[in-house]
Amino acid sequence: MFKAIFTNSFGILFSRILGLIRDLLTASILGANVYSDIFFIAFKLPNLFRRIFAEGAFTQVFLPSFTRSTKKSLFSIHIFVIFLSIILFITLLVNLFPQLATKALAIGFDTKTIELAAPYVTINFYYLTFIFAVTFLSTLLQYKHHFATTAFATGFLNLSLIGALLLSKGSSDDVIVYYLSWGVVIGGALQLLVHLMAIWKIGLLKIVIGGFKYFNKKALLVKEETKVFRKQFFPAIWGNSTAQLSAFLDTWLASFLAAGSISYLYYSNRVFQLPLALFAIATSTAIFPRIARFLRNNDHTNALNYLQKAFWFLATILMLSTLGGFILSDEIVKLLFQRGAFSQTDAVHTSFVLKMYLIGLLPFGLNKLFSLWLYASQLQLKAAKIASYSLISNVILSLALISPMGAGGLALASTISGFLSFILTIKVFGTQQFLDIISSKKALYWLLSALLFTFFLLWFKDFIDGYI
Template identity: 60%
Template sequence: MLKKIFTNSAGILFSRILGFIRDLLTASILGANIYSDIFFVAFKLPNLFRRIFGEGAFVQSFLPSFTRSRHKALFAAAIFKRFFLIIFILSLLVTLFAPFFTKLIAIGFDAHTIELAAPYTAINFYYLDFIFCITFLAALLQYKEHFATTAFSTALLNLSLITALILYAHAPKEKIVLAMSIAVLIGGFLQFVLHLYKTYQMGILRRLIIGFVALKHKSNLIKDEVKHFYKNFFPAIWGNSTAQVSAFLDTWLASFLTFGSISYLYYANRIFQLPLALFAIATATALFPSIAKEIKNGNETKALQHLQKSFWFLLTVLTMATVGAIMLDCEIVWLLFERGSFTRSDTLQTAWVLSAYMIGLVPYGLHKLFSLWLYAKHQQLQAARIATYAMLTNAILSLIFIYPLKAPGLALASSIAGFVSLHFTLRSFGYRKFSQILKSRYFYYLLFGIALEIVIIALIKDFWRIDAHI
C-alpha cells in the first residue's frame, strides 16, 4: 500500500514542481495584462469541470459500480459512450456560442475583450474531452491497482505549456495565448495516448472494445447497473462541487477587503494544497480500489485494516506538516514568494492566512480518507449532504469572520468547515469503528514524533532569528 501512496505522491510532486516553473514562465513571458487574463479565463471553464468531474466525482461513482458489475466490459462501454457523447456535444455548443460562455466566466469583460477571448475559450474547452477519456481509462487502471501512469501523466500538460512558452517567448502576446491554448490540447492528447497505450499493454483495451461491439445487442443486461450508477453519480458531482463553490465564495468576499487580500488567499492556499495533495489525495487514490473490492466481497474487516494503516500514516504526516507550517509560516512564504513586488508586509499577511488554512489540514485529509468508506458503500448521497453542511458552515463563518479577521478569517472559516466535514463523515462511518482504530499502539508513537518535531522546529526557528539579527 505504501508503494502505491508514494507512487501517487511522487507523480503529484513532479507535476507541482513543473506547475511552479510554468507559473514563473507565464508571469515572465506573458506578464500580467489583458492577454494573461484572457488565457486564464479561457482555461478556467474546462479546468473547473476537470476539478469537479475528473478529480473525484466520476471515479468515486464508477469504480464501486464497475466492481459490482457482472458484465464489466458492457458496463464500462455503456458509461463511456453516454458520457463522451454529452461532453462532445457540450464542447460543440461552447464552440458555437463561445462569446456567451466567455461572458459567463468573465462577467466584467467588455464587449471587445469578450470578442478577443471567445476563440481561446472554444479551443481550451476541448481539453475536457481528453480529460474525460483520461479519467475513464485511469479508473480502469485503478481497478487493476496500477497508479503510476496516471500519477506521472499529469506532468505532460505542464511540459506542453512550458514548451509553448519557451518557443513563443518573443512572439506577439496574442500568438503566445494561441500557442498556450493549443499546448493545453496537446498536453491532454499526450496524457490520453499514454493511458491508451497502458490499457492496451495490460489487456484492458481489448476487453473494452469487445464491450463496445457487444453493447448493441446486449445493453439490456446492464440496464439496472447503469441506473444505479447514475443514481450515485449526481450526488457525487454535487459533493465534489461544494469545495469549488466555497473557493469562489472566498474569492468573492475577499474582493471587498483591502487590495492584495485575494492574492494572500491564493498564495497561502497553494502552499496548503501541496501536503493535502501529496499525502491525503495520493493516499485516498491508492486506497480506494482496495476498499471498494473488499467491501464488495463482504470483507469489511480487511477493508478496516487497510483504512487503519493508512489512517496512522496520514495522521502522522499531516500533523507534522501542520506543526511545521504554522511554526515556520513566515519563513516558508519568504522562501517561496518574497521577491520583486512581493514585499515583507505581503509575506506577513500571507503567513497569517497560511496558519489559518493549516489548522484545517488534518481534518480535511482525514475526511478524504474516511469518505472512501461512504463511496465504496454507495452512500454518495450521504457524502453530498456532508459536503453541503461544510459549505454552509464555511459561508456563515466567512460572513462572521471577514470584518474582524479579514483574509485570515476566511481561511479560518474554511478550516472549521473541515472539522465539520470530518465530524459528519466519522458519524456516518461509525464512531465505534473509529474508536477501535484509535486504540492502536501507534497513537503513542505519533505523540512522540509530534513532540520531537516541535522541539526541532523551535530550535531551527530560534537559530534562524539569531542569524537574521546578526
C-alpha cells in the same frame, strides 16, 4: 498497500515538482495582476467540471460499479459514451456563449476584463474532453492496481505549460496567457496519449474495443447496472462538487477584491495542495480499489485494518506538514515566488492566505480517507448531505470573513467548513469505529512527535530568517 501509496506519491511528487517550476515561472514572468487572474479564471472552469465529473464523482461511483458488473466491457463503454456526450455538449455551450461563461466565473470583473478573458476561457475548456477520457482510462488502470501512469501523467501538463512560458517569455501579458491556454490543451492531449499506451500494454484495450464493438447490439444487457450507476452518481456529483463549488465561490468573491487577490488564493492553494495530493490523495487512491472489494465481499475486518494502517500513516505525515507549513509559511512563499514580477507585498498576502489554508490540512486530508469508505459502501446520499452542510457553512463564513480578512478570510472559511465535513463524515462512518482506530499508544507517540517537531521548527525558523 504502501507500495501502491509510494508509487502514487512519487509520481505525484514528480508532477508537483514540475508544477512548482511552472508556478515559479508564472509568478516571475506573469506576476500577480489582471492577466494572471484572467488565466487562472480561464483554467478554473474546465478544472471545476473535471473534478466534479471526472476525478471526483465519476471515479468514486464507477469503480465500485465496474467491480460489481457482470458485463464490464459493455458497462464501461456505455457509461463513457453518456458522459462524453454531456461534456461535448457543455463544451459547445461555452464556445457559443464564452462571455456568459466568463461572467459566471468572475462576476466582479468589469465588461472590458470579461471581453479580454472570454477567448482564453474557450480555449482552456477544450482540455475537459481530454481529461475526462484520461480519467476513464485511469479508473480502468486502478482496477488492475496500476497507479504509476496516472500519477506521473500530470507532469505532461506541467511540461507543456513550462514550454509555453519559455516560448512566450518577453512577450506581452496577453500573448503569454494565449500560449498558456494552448499549453493546457496540448498537455491534456499528451496525458491521453500515455494512458492509451498504458491501457494497451496492460491488456485492457480489449475491454474498450469490445465495449464499442457490441455497444449497439447488447446495450440492454447493462440497462439495470447503468440505472443503478445513475442513481448513485447524482448524489455523488453533489457530494464531490461542493468542495469545487467552494473553490469557485472563493474565486468569484475574490474578483471583487483588489487585483491580484485571485492570484494570492491560487499560489497559496498550490502550496497547500502539495501535501494534500502527495499523501492524502495518493493514499486514498491506492487503497480505494481494495477497500471497495473487501466491502463488496462483506469483509469489514480486513477493510478496517487496511483503513487503520492508512490513517496513522496519513495523520502523521499531514500533522508534520501542517506544523512545518504554518511556522515556515513566510519563508516558503519568499523562497518559491518572490522574484521578478512577484513583489514582497504579494508574498506577504500569499503567506497569510497559505496559513489560513494550512489550518485545515489535517481534517481535509483525513476526510478524503474516510469519505472513500462511504463511497465504497455505496452511501453516496449521506456523503452528499454532509457536503451540503459543508457548502452552506462555507458560504456563510466566506461572506462574514471576506470584509475583515480579504482573501485570507475566504481561505479560513474553507478551512472551517473542512472541519465540519470531517466531523460529520466520522459520525456516518461510526464514532466508535473511529475511536477504536485512534485509541492506542500511537496517539501518544503522535502528540509527542508533534511537540518535538514544533520546537525544532521554531528553532529552524529563527536560524533561516537571516538568510531569506
